[in-house]
Amino acid sequence: MSNVAHTTRPFRRDDSSLQSLGEAGWAWPGMTQWVAAWVLFLLLSASWVVPRAAASVAIEHVRVGFAGKFKVGATTPIEVDLSGGKRPVRGQLSVSTTDSDGYANVTESPYDPVEILPEQQQTAALMVQLGKVPCQFTVDLQLDSGRLIRQPFRDQQRTQGVLTHQQLVVAVGSDIGCAQALRQMPQGTDIVLAALRDATELPREWQAYDGVDLVVLTMGHSAAGSGQTILNMEPQRAAALAQWVALGGRLLISAGAHGADIIERGGALASLVPGTYEGTRALAEGSSVEKFSHAVAPLVAAGSAPSQPLPLVTILGNISGRVELAADARGDHQPLVIRAPHGLGQVVFVGFDLDAPLVAQWRDRPRLVVQLLGMLLGRGESDSRERPLQRVSHAGYQDLAGQLRGALDQFRGVRVIPFSLIVAGAVVCIGLSSFGDYLLLKHVFRRMQGTWLTFPLWVLGFGTLAYVAALSWKGDQLRVRQIDLVDLDLQHEWVRGTTWAHVFSPKTSELDLSIRPLLSFPAQSASDGALISWLGLVGRGFGGLDSPAAMEILAHPYRLEQGRRGGNSWQQTVQQFPLRVWSSRAVQGKWWHQGLPASPKAKGQEAAGASWSTLRRDDERSASPSSRGELQGQFRNPLPVPLEDIRLMYGRWLYRPSGTAATLAPGEQMDVAKQMRGQLLDWALTRRRPLTGSTKSLVDVPTPWDIKSQDVPRIVEMIQFHEAAGGRHYTELSNCGLHALDLSDHLGLGRAILCGRVTQPAVALRNADKPLTDVADVRDETWVFYRVVFPVAPK
Numbered sequence: 001m002s003n004v005a006h007t008t009r010p011f012r013r014d015d016s017s018l019q020s021l022g023e024a025g026w027a028w029p030g031m032t033q034w035v036a037a038w039v040l041f042l043l044l045s046a047s048w049v050v051p052r053a054a055a056s057v058a059i060e061h062v063r064v065g066f067a068g069k070f071k072v073g074a075t076t077p078i079e080v081d082l083s084g085g086k087r088p089v090r091g092q093l094s095v096s097t098t099d100s101d102g103y104a105n106v107t108e109s110p111y112d113p114v115e116i117l118p119e120q121q122q123t124a125a126l127m128v129q130l131g132k133v134p135c136q137f138t139v140d141l142q143l144d145s146g147r148l149i150r151q152p153f154r155d156q157q158r159t160q161g162v163l164t165h166q167q168l169v170v171a172v173g174s175d176i177g178c179a180q181a182l183r184q185m186p187q188g189t190d191i192v193l194a195a196l197r198d199a200t201e202l203p204r205e206w207q208a209y210d211g212v213d214l215v216v217l218t219m220g221h222s223a224a225g226s227g228q229t230i231l232n233m234e235p236q237r238a239a240a241l242a243q244w245v246a247l248g249g250r251l252l253i254s255a256g257a258h259g260a261d262i263i264e265r266g267g268a269l270a271s272l273v274p275g276t277y278e279g280t281r282a283l284a285e286g287s288s289v290e291k292f293s294h295a296v297a298p299l300v301a302a303g304s305a306p307s308q309p310l311p312l313v314t315i316l317g318n319i320s321g322r323v324e325l326a327a328d329a330r331g332d333h334q335p336l337v338i339r340a341p342h343g344l345g346q347v348v349f350v351g352f353d354l355d356a357p358l359v360a361q362w363r364d365r366p367r368l369v370v371q372l373l374g375m376l377l378g379r380g381e382s383d384s385r386e387r388p389l390q391r392v393s394h395a396g397y398q399d400l401a402g403q404l405r406g407a408l409d410q411f412r413g414v415r416v417i418p419f420s421l422i423v424a425g426a427v428v429c430i431g432l433s434s435f436g437d438y439l440l441l442k443h444v445f446r447r448m449q450g451t452w453l454t455f456p457l458w459v460l461g462f463g464t465l466a467y468v469a470a471l472s473w474k475g476d477q478l479r480v481r482q483i484d485l486v487d488l489d490l491q492h493e494w495v496r497g498t499t500w501a502h503v504f505s506p507k508t509s510e511l512d513l514s515i516r517p518l519l520s521f522p523a524q525s526a527s528d529g530a531l532i533s534w535l536g537l538v539g540r541g542f543g544g545l546d547s548p549a550a551m552e553i554l555a556h557p558y559r560l561e562q563g564r565r566g567g568n569s570w571q572q573t574v575q576q577f578p579l580r581v582w583s584s585r586a587v588q589g590k591w592w593h594q595g596l597p598a599s600p601k602a603k604g605q606e607a608a609g610a611s612w613s614t615l616r617r618d619d620e621r622s623a624s625p626s627s628r629g630e631l632q633g634q635f636r637n638p639l640p641v642p643l644e645d646i647r648l649m650y651g652r653w654l655y656r657p658s659g660t661a662a663t664l665a666p667g668e669q670m671d672v673a674k675q676m677r678g679q680l681l682d683w684a685l686t687r688r689r690p691l692t693g694s695t696k697s698l699v700d701v702p703t704p705w706d707i708k709s710q711d712v713p714r715i716v717e718m719i720q721f722h723e724a725a726g727g728r729h730y731t732e733l734s735n736c737g738l739h740a741l742d743l744s745d746h747l748g749l750g751r752a753i754l755c756g757r758v759t760q761p762a763v764a765l766r767n768a769d770k771p772l773t774d775v776a777d778v779r780d781e782t783w784v785f786y787r788v789v790f791p792v793a794p795k
Contacts, residue, residue: 282309
């Protein structure tokens with residue numbers, strides 16, 4: 001009892017039990033705390049001293065897109081300025097963001113680690129897809145020492161997301177009044193301007209131009225101005241710009257007095273000039289410029305000397321393109337504006353300086369710039385305000401890319417369970433498991449306590465029935481629907497491939513996706529690559545890229561790995577791409593190769609490098625109404641596979657084989673005048689037909705475009721030649737999302753395009769280096785289209 005009494009008075013300092021307890025029980029915990037404190041102090045000191053002794057690396061600045069402008073859903077360059085410390089270090093740079101569906105992803109380049117030198121600044125770049133606006137992402141630098149440097153980016157004041165229905169123009173060099181000109185563009189044009197100070201802000205990889213619609217290069221009037229910066233452009237940046245144009249980009253060059261410098265220095269920029277240099281002379285007269293610009297004020301007042309010197313003009317010869325504007329005075333012919341194809345893209349060459357003092361002070365210079373930009377930006381049909389779209393508002397998309405996506409999302413053997421059936425099943429389940437269970441136990445078994453057994457059986461039974469029903473409707477197989485579109489430019493020997501694929505998964509899974517072109521090439525290319533990424537829905541519809549930001553889905557982030565794998569081969573793969581049970585996701589692939597595919601030598605060809613065409617155009621003034629158009633000569637199939645359902649397009653005409661056979665074997669030749677018949681191109685694209693009920697005369701009207709159609713070949717045909725069919729005036733849909741694939745303008749620039757289909761896939765979609773599905777199982781779900789661009793010589 002005495003011990004108990006002592007324990008109830010623990011606060012008495014003279015208590016012997018308490019003293020013994022302090023001596024025996026408190027001494028050892030105190031020592032443990034001191035030892036733990038010293039260990040913690042040493043660990044903190046090591047973590048503080050070692051990294052800073054090794055390197056004080058920091059992320060100084062992050063730049064997005066072009067002068068802060070980026071197009072949502074497109075590949076965007078993100079540049080990160082890094083500062084080095086006391087010793088060299090290595091690290092892995094990555095960018096974490098979300099896609100348009102709200103899934104987190106990380107973009108990194110494991111093949112190209114960042115090397116940071118001591119006491120120096122270095123810039124590293126990644127090509128990232130930003131799925132929503134406003135722009136939000138996180139930059140991570142993982143050093144080899146284990147230290148992680150992280151910096152979130154939420155600078156909304158210096159960044160602007162360009163929506164998919166808008167066009168992005170990047171202007172480099174001196175100011176030519178692009179901002180004033182864009183305000184005078186026709187109604188319905190929605191354009192965002194990104195003005196760069198000099199060429200050092202241009203990217204080093206051509207994929208970074210994915211979201212750019214037009215690049216404007218202005219050399220500048222002064223020899224010490226921005227023209228020198230462009231002329232001294234880093235070779236890698238110039239090569240990236242030239243490759244982007246060759247693969248479908250659009251470029252405007254204002255050369256002026258620097259034309260000789262561009263051509264004589266050679267390099268990538270010289271290859272973009274559509275002619276040979278013949279000299280530099282002053283502008284002969286200004287009336288042609290005024291007429292071209294629809295100007296009100298004269299460039300040079302009649303009967304008076306100009307207040308400023310006339311601008312110098314670079315004269316080109318052997319022009320490969322069309323002269324849109326020329327000045328003629330006293331026998332001096334000066335081509336001023338030349339529009340020419342370059343590979344699969346276009347170049348507009350302006351021979352005089354748009355910032356020359358005489359032109360800069362001209363009140364109507366914005367009108368001139370509007371005409372120049374309009375050549376490359378199309379008809380300004382990007383904005384839905386151009387015309388009311390009553391039918392489109394019910395379709396859920398405003399772009400042909402959205403219609404194509406909807407058509408691809410219809411899988412064979414996979415049916416959507418009607419909502420009414422789901423409601424009816426829920427009502428039956430609730431009724432039977434409650435009221436039915438009560439009647440069964442009350443009047444049949446007469447044991448109400450049996451509900452502890454019957455109710456779980458009801459739930460288990462209905463759950464099993466729902467699973468079996470869903471399995472019969474949705475299936476249990478992985479399914480893929482895929483479209484391959486391959487373009488070949490024979491003149492510059494570029495091959496461009498585009499793939500769209502929708503993958504349906506019967507279970508929750510993660511895929512490691514990559515694409516592999518199946519065409520064989522005889523030699524290693526100076527530039528090739530293949531990349532795959534997520535594909536967002538174009539437009540403002542539900543889940544679209546232009547709609548408000550979606551909630552981030554709580555899932556493990558998937559990775560997009562990019563970089564060069566030896567030489568000039570660029571690769572991008574998707575690792576751990578998430579798929580929910582009984583759901584589908586869309587991906588897109590792009591690949592390119594400089595050099596034509598290997599093709600068997602046709603009978604009669606002396607060498608593999610023999611010309612693939614002898615196409616030439618007739619003189620329009622001598623063409624008779626009975627002729628089959630303005631195209632003559634022969635062409636061959638340069639592909640290693642037979643082309644089916646072939647059509648040849650040039651100018652305003654479309655030619656089909658006159659016989660029943662519409663297949664062209666590899667290397668086989670066809671004569672346009674003898675073996676093909678022509679019809680007007682816009683009539684063929686719009687499926688014009690006789691007007692029913694007309695008795696006085698034959699009247700043809702176009703077949704209305706069905707915005708809810710799921711005819712994949714028809715949709716792809718319209719994407720390829722949307723402008724030639726009338727653009728939005730015909731389809732009531734824009735083509736902003738896939739504008740680079742529209743080759744309508746090439747038909748009027750001395751190019752003939754052979755279109756056809758093949759049965760063999762052009763691209764293999766792979767999962768962890770294995771075919772995603774067996775090709776024989778999805779052949780009916782794959783469409784493969786080819787386009788071959790032939791140069792046409794004047795007669």
